[in-house]
Amino acid sequence: MIGPSTMLPNAFEKLQLSVGCYVQLAVKVKNNKVSEIVNEISKKCIGCRTLFDGKNYVYTDQPCPTYQIPDKFPHLEEANKFVAKNYTIPESTRLASICYNKDTVIFNCNHSSSDGGYMKMLLDHLCGRETPKDPQAKIHTSIIDALSDQLANANGKISTMTTPIRNYRKKQEKEYAIYTLIEFPIKEKMSKVTEKMMLAATLSASAYNKMLTSIASQLAVDARRYMKNPDWSHCNIDSLIVADAHTNIATKYAKLTIDELGALLRKDMQEKLKNGEALRSINHLYKGTYPPAMTGSVSVTNIGKMTTGGDITDAQIATSICKGPYPPGGMSISSTLVNDIFRARIYTSPYITSFKEAEKFKNAVNYCIKELKPDMTVKEAFTNLTKIIHQ
DSSP states (O other): OBSOSEEOOOHHHHHHHHTTEEEEEEEEEOTTOHHHHHHHHHHHOGGGGEEEOSSSEEEOOSOOOEEEOOSOOSSHHHHHHHHHHHOOOOTTTOSEEEEEOSSEEEEEEEGGGOOHHHHHHHHHHHTTOOOOOOOOBSSOOOHHHHTHHHHTTOOSOOOOOOOOBOOOSSOSSSSSOEEEEEEEEOSSOOOOHHHHHHHHHHHHHHHHHTSOOOOEEEEEEEGGGGOSSOOTTOOOOEEEEEEEOOOOHHHHTTTOBHHHHHHHHHHHHHHHHHTTHHHHHHHHHHHTOSOOOSSBEEEEEEEEEEOOBTTEEEEEEEEEEOSOOOTTOEEEEEEEEETTEEEEEEEEOTTTOOHHHHHHHHHHHHHHHHHOOTTSBHHHHHHHHHHHHHO
16 A cells, blocks of 8 residues: 555545535445445555545544445445435545445445546446556545646636525425435437536426526536546545526527527537636635525536446445535435436435425426427526426
């Protein structure tokens, strides 16, 4: 093992630690290989050998906490939710734990030491595919150190306001978070997935508000794109941008089509990825100067295509909130394509929806993914979505 045995978290990692934000990789395993998969994750993943003592990350050579769970889950989604709720251990014990049953393994790791890109790399490794080098670091490399050259001059203002989503003064459910899942097989290539998820998030939120306002969505960005040689020590290397349609609501929405609105979001997203907005956001996030949300917000994460193989027959990456929650809350959509199965996992804060309202939100997002036509007007889509959510 190389590197320091202790490290101070930066401002954004402190936030991830305080709100109990966790990322899970759940895999279905064949051929009685569960113990091998558990051991490989335990050896490979830095969160398994790191704890947070309230001030510093601390390396430990003690075994990763591992738990056997019931053999009762028909879907990885149910296993993920069960583990997040019942087996998320204190960060002072370890940043990660591993749960398993006869055919499933769930790696549950604090977001400060993992992200979607890291979990995809872990899946590739478990499936026997080639992955970047592993320096065997004791503690993960901070994004500030990993991108120090790129961040040196990445200063300036950033866009942070999304389509607002109304919230309640009091929690509607006694839960940290509410999750719903959309899943269906893909027969043909699904294009413009990120664009479709942003449309689904913003238009569903607008319908929930019963009001068309600004159309803008927060978008997670894998910042490894800015690195020459990302490796296994780069566990939490993500950023945020806000893609904004910059549309004059009063004059354009009556005739604006879904295709045109999506193009506006895509154009703004591409411009911000090129002009350094994601790097500027990292500086604000990790210096603690990112403006706090004043209203409920919407966000999208497109994890992208995942392929199983070897002893792995299915996989799911999920994000869970295991503390709080804290107002004003928000809603987010995380999408993946696993083999030929499309999945969209929708999170809403209990400050945003009840269980019943979350199901209606899921129906609205499902409508956006499957039924929105390029030539449909935004006004027509908004009308249809309002009926789905409020009738």
